[in-house]
Amino acid sequence: MARASLPLGAWGTLVINAHPNQPLLGRNMRRLAVPGAIALIALTIWYSELIVAPAPQVGPVHVTYWEKWTGFEGDAMRAVVDAFNRSQSKIHVDLLTISGIEDKTLLATAGGDPPDVAGLYGPNVAQYADDRAILPLDDYCRRYGINASQYIPAYWDIGYYRGHIWALPTTPASTALHYNRQMFRDAGLDPNRPPRTIEEMDADAAKIYRRDAAGHILKAGFMPAEPGWWNWGWGYFFGGRLWDGVSRITANSPENIRAFEWIRSYSVKYGARDLQTFRSGFGNFSSPQNAFLSQQVAMELQGVWMSNFIQMYSPGLDWAAAPFPYPADRPDLKNSTFVDEDVLVIPRGAKHP
Template sequence: MRNVSRLNYFAIFANTLDESQKRLHSAPVDRGAFTLPALGAIVLATVFASESLTRPEPKHERVHVTYWEKWTNFEFDAMKHVVDEFNKSQDKIQVDLVSMSQIENKTLMAISGRIPPDLAGLYGQNVSQYADENAVMPLDEMCAEAGIKKESYIPVFWNINVVHGHIYSLPTTPASTALHYNRKMFRDAGLDPDKPPQTIEEFDDDIQKLTKMDAKGHIQQAGFIPSEPGWWNWCWGAFFGGKMMDDKGRLTLNSPENIKGFEWIQSFSKKFGADNIQSFKTGMGNFDSPQNGFMSELVASELQGVWMYNFVTKYNPKMDWAVAPFPHPKDRPDLANGTVVDLDVICIPTGAKHPKEAFEFLKYLQSQKGMEMLCLGQKKLSPLLQVSPDFYSKHPNKFIKLFTELAKSKNTLYPPKMGIWAQYNDEISAAYDSISLMHKTPKQALDDVVAHMQPALDSYNERLRLRGIK
C-alpha cells in the first residue's frame, strides 16, 4: 500500500523535478536567497521583542525598590495608598508595588533564580519555611537600629515573625476570627440573637434548631458547616485545647484533645449525613460571591475573620448579623475566647538588591501612621498595641474592638512554626476529608497523619542539618 501512495508521489515529484531544476539554474530571481534573510530578520526582531518584554526597565535618579504583594482589589489599593504616601514623603526611594498571584511559590522561585524582589508580602505561615531555607534576611539589627521592638506589638503578631530566635518578617495586616452569625435566622429559629452560644454544647443545640431538612434528608438551611469555607481544617482540635506539636518537636495531632475536636467535626456528618452536607455545600458558590452560604442566608453561622464585614457589605448589606467569640467546650472554661489568627507579613528576600532602602519603607509602614493607614484601608485591626484615638471611631466595622480583644487573648490559635507546615497542612486537610466523609474514625485519621508526618519532619530536620542550617 505504501507503493501505491509512493507512485502518486512520484508523479508529483516528476512534475516538480523540472521546476526545481529550473530553479537551480535560473540565477536571476532566487526566491530562497531573499526569503531566508527576510525570515531571519523577522525572527531576530521577535527575539528582540521577547527580550525587551522581560527586561527590567532602566531605573534612574531614585533607588527603585520592587515590592511583590499577593493582594488584589481594595486590599491592594490600600497598600498602594501607603506606598504612594511613602514615595511622596521623600525623594530618594521609589517603591514599585506589583501584584503577584501564588506569591509563596513565585517568591521562592525568584530567590532561587537570583532575581528576587526587594520586598515580598508573604503569609505568616510561610515565614518558617523561608527562614529555614535562608531565603529571607533576618531583620534583628535593622529593627534594633530603627527602634522597632517587640513591646509595641500585640504579642501574637510579633511572635509569628520570630523563627529560631530571630525576626525574619514584619506584620502588614493581621486578622483574628470569631463566630459570625445571622441574627434574623437565630430569631426565626426561636433563639435569642443577643445571646450567642457560649459553649460548644449550647452551640450544638442551636445548630440543631437552625438546621432545616426536607423529607428526603436534603439540607435546606444549615446552622453551621465546619468546612465552610474550609480554610483552617487544622483548627478544630485547637478549639478543644489540642496542640499540633509539642516543645520537643513531636507531632501531637492525635492527642485526646485533637481527637475530641475532630469527633465534633464528624458529629455533623453523623447527624445530618455526610452526603447531604456535601451536596448542600456544592450548591453554594465560591466564598467571594453572592452565592456564598452565609451571604445568601443559607448558613446561619460561620467561623470567619475580621474581613467578613467587607464581603457582607459587598453582597448583602441589609443582612442582620453579629459577631461573638467562638464557643469553647463546657468543661474547659479556660479555653474561652479562642481565636484563629492570621497574619500577612512583609520580608526582605535574601539577595535583594536594595535591602537598606527596602527597610526604609518597612520603617515607614511600621509606624503608627503607616500601619493605621493600611489597616483602615483594608478594614482590619492594627497589630500595634497603641492606636490613635480615632482609629476605632473611623473604623467602619463595629466589631473591630472585639477582634482586637480576641487577638490579645491567651487562646490565640496559630499553626506551629515548622518549615514543612505546607505539607503537614495538606495532610490534615486530607484527613479532614476522610473524617467528614466518615471514611475513617477521627483517631485513625489523625494517627495516620502523625505516622506519616513524624518521619517526614525528622528527615526534614536531618536535611536542614545537612544543608548546614540547623
C-alpha cells in the same frame, strides 16, 4: 634592537621591538606605531569601562514590592504605597500584584532575581528562613527602633524564628464566631444571645437546619467544613495541641480526638453526602454567593476581614460576632481564637534591601 614597553595593569604589558638595521622609513613607521598602539589600547580600555560601569542613579531608588492582594484589599495596599511615594522623593515603591506569591517569590529568589520586598503569609516564615530565602531583619529593626514591645506578642512571634526576626506584620487578624441574627430570629432564637459553649452551638444549629420535601438541606446552622480553613486547628478549641513544643507530635491527644469526634458528629447527624451536596452549591468566598453572605449557613468561624466582605457584597446583612464557643466542661478555654497575619519579608539577593 630598540624596545618600547607600556605596562597595562590587568591587560599585561605592551612590548614593541625595532631592529636597528631596518630601513629608516621602516624604523620611523615603527616609532609612529608605538604611540598609536598605546593610544588605541587606552581608548579600548576606556570604552570597555564605559560599557560595563553602571549608569549613575538619577532620581529616586525604585523598590519592587510584590503583593498577593486583589480587589478592594489590593486597592487598600495600593493607597498605602501611593501615600508613601507622595510623602518623600528618595524612594519610589513599585507595587506588583502576584498570584501564587509564596511559590513565585521562592522561585525568583532561587533564580537570583527576587523583588526587594514580598508580602507573604505568616506560615511561610519558617520555611523561607530554613531555605535561606529571606534576610534576617534584626539589624534593620535595631537601626530603626523596631522591637517586640511595639506589638502584641502573638503577632511579633509569627515573624520570630530560631532566634531571629524574619518578617514584620502587615495585616494581623484573629477569628471569632460570625452569626446571622435574622436566621436566629427565624429559628426562634435570641439574636442577642450567641452560643457560649460548643453544646449550645450544636443545639442552636439543629434548630436552624432546614430541608426541602426531598430531604435536601436548604439552610444549615453550622458546618465545620465551611469555610474549612482551620481544619488542622479544631483541637485547640478543646484544649489540644499538635505538638508538645519540643519534639513530640501530639495529634492523637485525647483533646484532639474529642475535637474530631465532634466534627464527625455533624456528618453522622446530617449525613455526609447531604452536607457535601449542599456545600457544592456555594459560590466563591469573594462573591455574593458566599455561603454566609447568601444566608445559607448561619454560623461560621471567620476572621476580622469578614466585615469588609459583608460590606462589599451583602451590606444589608444582619450579623454579629462573638467569641468562638468552648466545651461546657472546659470554661478555661473561653475566648479562644486563632491569630494569623500577612507579613513583609526581604528576599535574599534583593537589589535594595
